[in-house]
Amino acid sequence: MAPYGKRIAFHVPFRLGYAISGGGIRPGKMIAAFEELGYAVDVVSGDKANRMKGIDEIRQRLERGEEYAFCYAESSVLPTMLTEKGNKPFYPFVDFDFFRMLKKRGIKVGLFYRDIYWKFRYFMQDKPVYERWWRKFFYHLDFHYYTELLDVFFLPSMKLAYLLPENLKSRAFDLPAAHDMKEDVVRPAPKLREDLRFIYVGGVSNPVYNISPLIRMGEEFAVTVCTREGEWAQWKGFYGTLPKNVTVCHLHGDALKAAFKEHNVYAIVRTNHEYLNFAMPNKLYEAVGQNMPLLATGATSVGNFVAANDIGWVLDGDFSDFDPDRMITEFDAKVEHMQRIKAEHHWVMRARKVESLLS
Structure with missing residues (x-):
C-alpha cells in the first residue's frame, strides 16, 4: 500500500x-x-x-x-x-x-x-x-x-x-507547458551572419499559421521548418518555390532534439489572429530547455513572455525590424537570461504547482 x-x-x-x-x-x-x-x-x-x-x-x-x-x-x-x-x-x-x-x-x-x-x-x-x-x-x-x-x-x-x-x-x-531538459545545453554564440541558423516547429496553414516572413529569410539565412507532413503537402503550394536556404522536415522526439543542436535561434511566428495571440506552444518551453534564444512576433503571449524574460527578440509581424547584427551581439546575454529561468519551467515544477493547489 x-x-x-x-x-x-x-x-x-x-x-x-x-x-x-x-x-x-x-x-x-x-x-x-x-x-x-x-x-x-x-x-x-x-x-x-x-x-x-x-x-x-x-x-x-x-x-x-x-x-x-x-x-x-x-x-x-x-x-x-x-x-x-x-x-x-x-x-x-x-x-x-x-x-x-x-x-x-x-x-x-x-x-x-x-x-x-x-x-x-x-x-x-x-x-x-x-x-x-x-x-x-x-x-x-x-x-x-x-x-x-x-x-x-x-x-x-x-x-x-x-x-x-x-x-x-x-x-x-x-x-503552461514545460520542458524536460536537466543537463545544461551549450549554445555557442554565432560570430557571423552566416552562422545564424533558425528553426521553426509548428503549423504552416494560412491564415492561422502564415510563416511567409520566416520563409523569406531563407534568401540569406539557413531556415528549417519542421511541420506535419500532411499539412505541408496541403499548403506548400501557398509558399511557392522556396528560397535556397529553406529546409522542410517532419521530425519529432529525439530526432527533433538532435535538430535543435544544429540551430541557434528558435522562431515562433504568429499572425495577428485572436486565438494565436493567447497561445503558448509546447515548443516555446522546449526552446527554453535547450537554451535556444527565441525570435518571436509582438502583441502575443509568446512575444510578451520573450520580452519580459529577455530571452530573445520580438519583431513586427512582417519582420521589417529584423536585425541580425544585433542578434549576434546580444546572443550570449539572451542565453544567460534563459538559463536563469530554465529551472522554473521544468515539468516537475508544473507538477509541483498542481500538487500545491490540490493537496
Whole structure:
C-alpha cells in the first residue's frame, strides 16, 4: 500500500501518446513528473472499456482504505462525451461519475483545459451549422459538469480566463507547458551572419499559421521548418518555390532534439489572429530547455513572455525590424537570461504547482 498522500489518480478521456505533439505528449510528461515527485500514479485513459477498468481499480483501492492525494485530469480536444469512436455520446457519464465519486470521498479534482478554440469565430467554419451546434452543445455541457465537480481549473494561459463562465473563473489558474531538459545545453554564440541558423516547429496553414516572413529569410539565412507532413503537402503550394536556404522536415522526439543542436535561434511566428495571440506552444518551453534564444512576433503571449524574460527578440509581424547584427551581439546575454529561468519551467515544477493547489 502506498504511503498516505503519495498516490494520485490521473484521468484523460483518450489514449495516451495518441499524437506526437501537444496533447499527445503532455500527459506522459506529467505522469513522469508526478512519479519523480514520489507519487504512485493510477491512470484512467483510453476508450470507455479501458477507462472503466482504471476507474474500477481506483474504486477497489478506495474500498480497501487506500488514500489518494488528489486527481489530476486533462481534457480532450473534443468534448468529453464525444471522445468515443464515431464522436457519439454512447457513454456520456463515465468520466463525470468518476469525478463525482472522488468528490464524495473528499478527493480534490483539478483539470487542465487544453484548448478553448471552439469559442473563437473560425471554429468549424467549413462545417454545417447543425454540426457546429452539436459540438458546441457538448462543450457547454462539459463546462456545466466542470462547475459542479472541479476544485481547480487549469488553463494554458490566464489570458483565456475571460472566455470562461463566471463560476469557473474564480477557480482558474494558469498551467503552461514545460520542458524536460536537466543537463545544461551549450549554445555557442554565432560570430557571423552566416552562422545564424533558425528553426521553426509548428503549423504552416494560412491564415492561422502564415510563416511567409520566416520563409523569406531563407534568401540569406539557413531556415528549417519542421511541420506535419500532411499539412505541408496541403499548403506548400501557398509558399511557392522556396528560397535556397529553406529546409522542410517532419521530425519529432529525439530526432527533433538532435535538430535543435544544429540551430541557434528558435522562431515562433504568429499572425495577428485572436486565438494565436493567447497561445503558448509546447515548443516555446522546449526552446527554453535547450537554451535556444527565441525570435518571436509582438502583441502575443509568446512575444510578451520573450520580452519580459529577455530571452530573445520580438519583431513586427512582417519582420521589417529584423536585425541580425544585433542578434549576434546580444546572443550570449539572451542565453544567460534563459538559463536563469530554465529551472522554473521544468515539468516537475508544473507538477509541483498542481500538487500545491490540490493537496
